[in-house]
Every structure is written in structure tokens, then in C-alpha cells.
Amino acid sequence: MTSLLAYCRSGYEADTAKELADLTAQHNVFGYPLFKPNQGFVEFPLYEPPSEAIKAKQFELKKTVFPRQLSWVFAQLSELESSDRISPILEAVAAQAVKFGAVWVEYPDTDDGKELAKFCRKFAVPLRQALRKQDYLSKKEALKQPVLHVFFTAFTTCKLAISYPQTRSPFELGVCRLKFPASAPSRSTLKLEEAILTMLDERERQYVFRPGARAVDLGACPGGWTYQLVTREMYVEAVDNGAIDEALMATGQVAHFAEDGFTYKPQQQKVDLLVCDMIEQPDRVAKLMGDWLVTDRALHAIFNLKLPMKQRYETVSMALLSLKARLAKLNDSFSMTARHLYHDRDEVTVTVIRQSQYF
Ligand SMILES: C[S@@+](CC[C@H](N)C(=O)[O-])C[C@H]1O[C@@H](n2cnc3c(N)ncnc32)[C@H](O)[C@@H]1O
Structure with missing residues (x-):
């Protein structure tokens, strides 16, 4: 059989x-x-x-x-x-x-x-x-x-x-093994690196992570995800009450905002990419991501959903279903993938890449 x-x-x-x-x-x-x-x-x-x-x-x-x-x-x-x-x-x-x-x-x-x-x-x-x-x-x-x-x-x-x-x-x-970059401020950096390398296709990678693009990182500290964006020559608004890595601040590509990620608004009207690694209820995070994408505050989003102890498949499915339903009402189309990456712990990583007119 x-x-x-x-x-x-x-x-x-x-x-x-x-x-x-x-x-x-x-x-x-x-x-x-x-x-x-x-x-x-x-x-x-x-x-x-x-x-x-x-x-x-x-x-x-x-x-x-x-x-x-x-x-x-x-x-x-x-x-x-x-x-x-x-x-x-x-x-x-x-x-x-x-x-x-x-x-x-x-x-x-x-x-x-x-x-x-x-x-x-x-x-x-x-x-x-x-x-x-x-x-x-x-x-x-x-x-x-x-x-x-x-x-x-x-x-x-x-x-x-x-x-x-x-x-x-x-x-x-x-298993996608990655070398921990010596100057990255946290091991979490590998989660975003693995997502960029394995969840996006070459065209998406080139377009979303282009030099000069603007990003917001919610729950950014100490800065592992921001590090990935900075090394790809992007400008980052890092939002978190915690302390951010000084070397990242010294690049001049990062502005730190000690604010609540759920109420933060971007400095300019919109950003190219929203990333989020806040430890919060998955449905709350999925709703927040949807709010940014639906109102065009972000073109694309990459985020982690922290998983509960039980009913993890159901929890992820529900969160993604409601996000998909909201995005389906827009004129744009999105490619959405969710993966339990090798570098993830009790969490999954989701990428939502806006497709139409941008490629
Ligand atoms: C898992 S850590 C993020 C690690 C980070 N991605 C990195 O690579 O270094 C979660 C962060 O989310 C922040 N956080 C949790 N709730 C938040 C909120 N409502 N607003 C802003 N930051 C929040 C915490 O302060 C913590 O620094």
C-alpha cells in the first residue's frame, strides 16, 4: 500500500x-x-x-x-x-x-x-x-x-x-540549516532568514527585499529580524518597548519607537513590508496584519503566529482563513504561505506577498 x-x-x-x-x-x-x-x-x-x-x-x-x-x-x-x-x-x-x-x-x-x-x-x-x-x-x-x-x-x-x-x-x-551570523543580536534572526530563503520565490525575494525599501518591525527587540532587513539595505521602523541592538542603530537605517505594536502607525503613509514577531494571540496578530494590508499601510507582510499547546493546526487554519477572507475582498491578489520552519519553535511563519501590478 x-x-x-x-x-x-x-x-x-x-x-x-x-x-x-x-x-x-x-x-x-x-x-x-x-x-x-x-x-x-x-x-x-x-x-x-x-x-x-x-x-x-x-x-x-x-x-x-x-x-x-x-x-x-x-x-x-x-x-x-x-x-x-x-x-x-x-x-x-x-x-x-x-x-x-x-x-x-x-x-x-x-x-x-x-x-x-x-x-x-x-x-x-x-x-x-x-x-x-x-x-x-x-x-x-x-x-x-x-x-x-x-x-x-x-x-x-x-x-x-x-x-x-x-x-x-x-x-x-x-531541514534548512543556517549559520548564525556573528553580529546578529538574537537567534530569532534565523527564523526570518529561513522564511526569506525558503518561502519566497526568487522574483518575490528580489522585489520585496530591495535596497532602499521601507519596513516596519513590530516586536523588534533586540533586533534579529531588523538585522535581516538592514543587511538587505532596507530602512526599518523598529517598534518595541525593549532595548534595540546599538550596532543596528549605528547603521543609520533603523529608527526605534518604544510604542505598542497594536496601535503604531507608520511614519509615512505606507511601507513596503510589515514584519511582526510579537508574542501575542495568533488571531490578534492575524487581524492586525490584515488591518495593515487591507488599508494599504503595508504592501506585504511576514509574521509569526505563536501556537497554543493544543489544537495548533486548527488555530493556524482559523487565523489564516479569516485573513484570507479579508484579503479576498481586495482588488489585489496575494500569495500566502505558512510554514513551521526548522528555526521556529512553537510558532509558524506566514508570508503574505501582494502579487498583482507589483511584478
Ligand atoms: C520574540 S521577541 C522578538 C524578537 C525579535 N524578532 C528578534 O529577532 O530579535 C518578541 C518581542 O515582542 C515585543 N512585544 C510584545 N508585545 C508587544 C507589543 N504589544 N508592542 C510592541 N512590542 C511587543 C516584546 O517586547 C519582545 O521584545
Whole structure:
């Protein structure tokens, strides 16, 4: 039986499972979730799998919130012998008749999973050679072709899955690792950097983060998000009662306003980008973002929604639904994505980019 496999942050399995149920139903395929709490992935067996074309094009990771990676399981191998794990993998891959562009040997992003990390890195080398010898894998890495995921859940057990270039995350384990910039004032900076790099397309990135553009950062202190804007040569109104990093102020690109983010009005009539990382109720933040976008105070917005302990998928869905409904009444169209990023904690990052007439 084919199943959809989603990696996720440990502890987010139930939210991921609910999302997979909605996602598969939207595509008229049905199944059920299989997961244990804190295992870092959810498997979703389907009664009747969709066609290859639909799998390859329509289950876009970018349109989901909680999955870090989406792939399609075609074999489950257990009781693997430590003396030869490769032969059963080759046998299962042979039945697929697919030439893969890469093989990623992966493991759950959990404490247990980390024990498998070293083994997976080592095992990838002989496995790659064996797959190439049989011509199941391209000679050079080709990420425009399907990727073979060999997902170990124990030293003796793995799932074999396939992912497609138009729908998957380009990162192994679905994890975008970033180096913390030494001069950034907080680790939160990585959340916005990851959002800029992975949630926007090249055209949006170029347009929204252009030198000289104006931004407002609500809940800015100590300045990790402002740092990302400043390094892209933007001018920032940083709004927060806290203290802002002095080096950022010294750039001359930042004006600090010790005010309430919920009542703050921009210095000029409108700004290009509104960002917001205030720790507040998600529905309040989503409403505030909508107020700025609907009244044209901001062209685009990037913000975090802090998640409650329970009903997190429902909370995000409700907040985004009401924002979408407000934006739908405008003449402009918007592309909205929400992702639980690797650098996010109990929060998701949302990007709302105004499309018509600006590109
Ligand atoms: C998670 S921190 C922001 C971190 C920041 N994005 C960074 O990268 O350094 C949340 C900030 O929101 C601010 N904040 C919370 N409620 C606020 C409000 N109503 N108005 C302005 N700032 C607020 C807090 O003072 C705090 O500095």
C-alpha cells in the first residue's frame, strides 16, 4: 500500500496528521494517519494512491504548514541484516523502474533518531555506489529528478520513499540549516532568514527585499529580524518597548519607537513590508496584519503566529482563513504561505506577498 510520509518537528505529529488528512481529502484520496507521539514523522497510508503525475505536481510541500518533507513510501524493509542492508534495498528499488537523481539516507529528527545519524552518513556512501552500479541512480547528483529517500527508523528498519522536484523540500531531512551570523543580536534572526530563503520565490525575494525599501518591525527587540532587513539595505521602523541592538542603530537605517505594536502607525503613509514577531494571540496578530494590508499601510507582510499547546493546526487554519477572507475582498491578489520552519519553535511563519501590478 502506498503511503504519504511527512517528517515533522518532534511533538507535532498530531497536527501533521490532521493536515495530511485535509490535504489528501482535497485531492480526493483517502487514508489514515499512523504515528506515535514525539517520533518526528507521520505516515499516511492511502486506500487508492493518486497517479504519478498528481503525486509529482500537486502535493506541494510549500503549501503545507507542519510537514518538513513529503515523500511517497513504496517499500518498508525490516529485520535488515547488518552484514547486508544493501541487497534488499536494491531489490525494492529495481521494482520501481525509476532513475533517481539522488539518494538521501535519513532518520527522524529526534533524540533517538540522532543515534542513527552517524550510521546513515556512512551507509550513504556504499549505497550510492551500489545504486549507480545498477544504473538506478544518476552518475552526478541531479535534483531535477526524483530523489530516493531511505528513511531509517532503527538500525534494522527503513522505509523507501520517492519525492519529486516540484513538490519536495530541497534539503535532506527537510531541514534548512543556517549559520548564525556573528553580529546578529538574537537567534530569532534565523527564523526570518529561513522564511526569506525558503518561502519566497526568487522574483518575490528580489522585489520585496530591495535596497532602499521601507519596513516596519513590530516586536523588534533586540533586533534579529531588523538585522535581516538592514543587511538587505532596507530602512526599518523598529517598534518595541525593549532595548534595540546599538550596532543596528549605528547603521543609520533603523529608527526605534518604544510604542505598542497594536496601535503604531507608520511614519509615512505606507511601507513596503510589515514584519511582526510579537508574542501575542495568533488571531490578534492575524487581524492586525490584515488591518495593515487591507488599508494599504503595508504592501506585504511576514509574521509569526505563536501556537497554543493544543489544537495548533486548527488555530493556524482559523487565523489564516479569516485573513484570507479579508484579503479576498481586495482588488489585489496575494500569495500566502505558512510554514513551521526548522528555526521556529512553537510558532509558524506566514508570508503574505501582494502579487498583482507589483511584478
Ligand atoms: C520574540 S521577541 C522578538 C524578537 C525579535 N524578532 C528578534 O529577532 O530579535 C518578541 C518581542 O515582542 C515585543 N512585544 C510584545 N508585545 C508587544 C507589543 N504589544 N508592542 C510592541 N512590542 C511587543 C516584546 O517586547 C519582545 O521584545
